[in-house]
Amino acid sequence: MSLSSDSLRSADSAAEPDCSPRTITPTSPRLSAGREQFEFDLNLRHAGMRRVCLRVEWTGDLSLPALWLAGGISANRHVCANSVDGAPGWWQDAMGPQRALNPQHFCLLACDWLGADGQLDLPIDSADQADAIAYVLERLGIVRLHAFVGASYGGMVGQQFAIRHRLRLERLVSLSAAHRATPFASAFRALQRQVVTLGQTQCADAVGLSLARQLAMLSYRSADEFAERFDQPAEVRAGRVHCAAEDYLQHCGQRYVSQWSATAFLRLSESIDLHAVVPSQIRVPSHFLAVQGDWLAPAEWIAACAAEVSAPCTVERIESRFGHDAFLKDIDRVDALLHRALQTLSSEIAA
Structure with missing residues (x-):
C-alpha cells in the first residue's frame, strides 16, 4: 500500500477522500503544541x-515519533495541559517525564471524534474515524505512527486503523476494546439511546441525556467500587427514598449535559455497536489490555481477539475495581503496560 492518497482508500468502497499530501505545511520552527482544524470530503x-x-491537537514536537491517543466516545483532542491549553486533559495523569507517554520523547496527537460536535447526524463507523485520522496525518506530513494507543472506543478505532492503514503504523496498543461489541453491552447501550430519544420527544433533551449518562456510568465502573464508595443506607428525603450513589450519578449526568449534545451521544453510541473487525486482518505488532470484570469489553473477548492477530501480539489481564474505566483511573498499572508496549523505542532514545 502506497503512502500517497491511495493509502486512504476505504477498504469497502472505491471512493476515497481527496488526500493530496502536504496540502498544509506546519509552521517552522515547529511548535511544541498546536491545534488545527481540517475540513474535507470523506x-x-x-x-x-x-x-x-x-x-x-498535539503536544510535543511534530518531528518526534508520533503517538495517536484515543479514548472513549466522550474523550477529545485535549489529552494534557500544554502551551495551547493549560487546563488538565482527559488523560492528564498518564503524561509526564516519568510516564510512557512523555511529550519530550513523543509527539502526542488526538482529535475530537467525528460527530462529537453534533453536526454529523448520520451513522458513523469506527472505520470512518480511522480514515479521517489517516487523512489528517497526511496533511500534517506524518508518514508513520510509532503507535496508535486507543482505549475503549479509541481501541476500536485503533483496530480499524491497523487494518485499513497498516503501512502508516508500527504498532497497536488497544486497551479495553474487543473486535466487536457484545450482545449484552449493545442491548444496554440501546436502552440508553431510547432514554435519550424519549427525552427528545418530550422536549426534555437534557433530562434524557443526563439519565443515559448516569446509566453509562454504571457500565464504566464496577460493583466493587460502588460498594466501597456508596455503602450507606438509603434515606428518606422530602418523602422520597434516596440511595447513596444518586448524588454522584446526577452530578455525572449534569456535567455531561453541559458539554455534549443528544445527537453527538446517539451517533457515537451507535458507532460503538457498529464496530466489527476480523482480528486476523490486524498485521502489525499489537498489545492488548483486558480488565477482569469489565462487562463492556470482557477479558475473554479481548483475549480471543488478540489470539487471532496476524502479527506478534501480547495480551495482559489485570484486576481493577474501576472496571472499564481502569485506563483512566488505574494509571500506574496502565503506564506499566504502555512502557512495555513502547519499550523498544524508549530504549533507543535512552541510549
Whole structure:
C-alpha cells in the first residue's frame, strides 16, 4: 500500500477522500503544541460522501515519533495541559517525564471524534474515524505512527486503523476494546439511546441525556467500587427514598449535559455497536489490555481477539475495581503496560 492518497482508500468502497499530501505545511520552527482544524470530503461507510471536520491537537514536537491517543466516545483532542491549553486533559495523569507517554520523547496527537460536535447526524463507523485520522496525518506530513494507543472506543478505532492503514503504523496498543461489541453491552447501550430519544420527544433533551449518562456510568465502573464508595443506607428525603450513589450519578449526568449534545451521544453510541473487525486482518505488532470484570469489553473477548492477530501480539489481564474505566483511573498499572508496549523505542532514545 502506497503512502500517497491511495493509502486512504476505504477498504469497502472505491471512493476515497481527496488526500493530496502536504496540502498544509506546519509552521517552522515547529511548535511544541498546536491545534488545527481540517475540513474535507470523506466517504462514510454507511452514509456515502460527506463534508466532515476533524479537530486535532498535539503536544510535543511534530518531528518526534508520533503517538495517536484515543479514548472513549466522550474523550477529545485535549489529552494534557500544554502551551495551547493549560487546563488538565482527559488523560492528564498518564503524561509526564516519568510516564510512557512523555511529550519530550513523543509527539502526542488526538482529535475530537467525528460527530462529537453534533453536526454529523448520520451513522458513523469506527472505520470512518480511522480514515479521517489517516487523512489528517497526511496533511500534517506524518508518514508513520510509532503507535496508535486507543482505549475503549479509541481501541476500536485503533483496530480499524491497523487494518485499513497498516503501512502508516508500527504498532497497536488497544486497551479495553474487543473486535466487536457484545450482545449484552449493545442491548444496554440501546436502552440508553431510547432514554435519550424519549427525552427528545418530550422536549426534555437534557433530562434524557443526563439519565443515559448516569446509566453509562454504571457500565464504566464496577460493583466493587460502588460498594466501597456508596455503602450507606438509603434515606428518606422530602418523602422520597434516596440511595447513596444518586448524588454522584446526577452530578455525572449534569456535567455531561453541559458539554455534549443528544445527537453527538446517539451517533457515537451507535458507532460503538457498529464496530466489527476480523482480528486476523490486524498485521502489525499489537498489545492488548483486558480488565477482569469489565462487562463492556470482557477479558475473554479481548483475549480471543488478540489470539487471532496476524502479527506478534501480547495480551495482559489485570484486576481493577474501576472496571472499564481502569485506563483512566488505574494509571500506574496502565503506564506499566504502555512502557512495555513502547519499550523498544524508549530504549533507543535512552541510549
